[in-house]
Amino acid sequence: MAQSSSKRIFLCNSCGNEYFKWHGQCPACSEWDTLSEFHPPKSRRKSNGAPARKTTKLHTITHKKDRKRTSSGINEVDRVLGGGLLPGSMILLGGQPGIGKSTIAIQIVAGCGKSALYVSAEESEDQLALRAERLGINTKNLHVSGENEIMNVLEQVSVVQPSLLVIDSIQTVYNEDLDSLPGSVSQIRDCGQQLLNACKQKGFTVIVIGHVTKIGTIAGPKMLEHMVDTVLYLEGDERYDHRILRSVKNRFGATNEVGVFHMTSAGLEEVTNPSELFLAERTANTAGTAILPTMEGTRPILVEVQALVSKANFGTPQRNTNGVDSRRLSMLLAVLEKRLGNFMGMNDVFVNLVGGLKIQDPAADLSIISAVASSSKDNVIADGTVLVGEVGLTGEVRSVARIDQRLQEAAALGFKIAIIPKGNMKNVKSFKGLKIHGVKSVREAFQIIF
Structure with a gap:
């Protein structure tokens, strides 16, 4: 049995479990068609001959003062990482082709001001030099390599001894001891x-760039996301020039934190006030629009929610969304019909979050249902109004988290009226120039705004 297991095993791309025979459905995670054949190496080389690490008492580590983060030189990146690059951490950066992954990685290398090694198996050294010249970055402390064999890369690390290592990309790096192609499950x-x-072991930071699949997840085994300390996604829409760096996993900072950038010919530039960016071209005094103070990580961002309700031209009405969950919209439409008597059965309903932003914040419910009702009634929501609250199936408006931060951002941008859940009125702060209304139900909210 031991001899056969050394020849081949099967790995699940989703959960990383190992099996000695192939299964159509993974017994561990129940996902279908996720098992891939894996040939373990016949002989293993010790990585750089590193000795076994000794145990350490925790109290001797907690009082150390030299575990300082290194700033990336980009405030938005530091925000997403939780304060900067932490020595000994491994960061996975994913995104669609051409979104700017390599650009932001080389900008981080230049901004941190430390010795760095950039390993690019996708671009030659000359191509990297052209990119650096175009971005106008300082390359004094930057070493580049076109090597893609992992043991040779680690040997270069021993020679250069960088504080930061960038691998572009993990799908092109391979171990020659493995009997599989680069990019396979076993290689990754x-x-x-x-x-x-x-x-x-050596205390340097690693940024690993990864390709994504057609459904938007990082290609390769899910175990890769489990083993790293931080998983970042660089998101964007080809129709817009801005990019969003989102943290979906962070052992040393806030999860779902975002940084916003503007793509230019000189690279990615920081957007210090995303709310102004997303509201720059908002349509005032128009039916079907509402302003939502949402939370992305620890940052409040004001965005415009647009809705359009029209008579269905075909037998089956359309329910199209952009930036919000379509199932959430279906629930809100059911509440609008059952609790408020606004029938949507024969109407097409379209909801759009302006700017290409995608949110999962349940506090968006009140602004979405209000925008839909505004379009249906052809009544305008007064300019300078923000709406926030989670809507339940009985039409009640439930409390939301971090209401003070949301309202503070609204007041800073000159909004005059805020419709919030009644439950948040107990501890909410007052803000100069902002009149706050607490509502228990959607019906109460409609009585104020219409």
């Missing part, structure tokens, strides 16, 4: 583990 898993061991 093994190379990721080698890099993780090296950065933990």
Whole structure:
């Protein structure tokens, strides 16, 4: 049995579990068609001959003062990471092709001001030099390499001894001891583990760039996301020039934190006030629009919610959304019909979050249902009004988190009226120039805004 297991095993791309025979459905995570064949290496080389690490008493580590983060030189990146680059951490950066992953990585390398090694198996050294010249970055402390064999990369790390290592990309790096092609499950898993061991033992930071699949997840085994400390996604829409760096996992900072950038010919530039960006071209005094103070991580952002209700031209009405969950919209339409008597059965309903932003904040319910009702009634929501609150199936408006931060951002941008849940009125602060109304139900909110 031991001999056969050394020849091949099967790995689940979703959960990373191992099996000695192939299954159509993974017994662990119940996902279908996720098992791939994996050939373990016949012989293993010790990574750089590193000795076994000794145990340490925790109290001797907690009082150390030299575990300082290194600033990336980009405030928005530092915000997403939780304060900067932490020595010994491994960061996975994913995104669609051409979104700007390599650009932001080389800008981080230049901004941190530390010795760095940029390993690019997708671009030559000359191409990297052209990119650096176009971005106008300082390359004094930057070493570049076109190597893509993992053990050779680790040897270069031993020679250069960088504070920051960038791998572009993990799908092109391979271990020659493995009997599989670069980008396969076994290669990504093994190379990721080698890099993780090296950065933990030597105390340098690793940024690993990863390709994404057609559904938007990072290509390769899910175990890669489990083993790293931070997972970042660079998001954007080809129709817009802005990019959003989002943290979906962070052991050392807030999860779902975002940084907003503007794509220019000189690289990615920070957007210090995203609310102004998303509201720059908002349509005032028009039916079907509402302003939502949402939370992305710890940052409040004001966005415009647009809705359009029209008679259906075909038998089945359309329910189209952009930036919000379509199932959430279906629930809100049911509440609008059952609790408020606004029948939508024979109407097409379109909801759009302006600017290409995608949110999962349940506090958006009140602004969405109000925008839909505004379009249906052809009544305008007064300019300078923000709406926030989670809507339940009985039409009640439930409390939301971080209401003070949301209202503070609204007041700073000159909004005059805020419709919030009644439950948040107990501890809410007052803001100069902002009149706050607490409502228990959607019906009460409609009585104020219409």
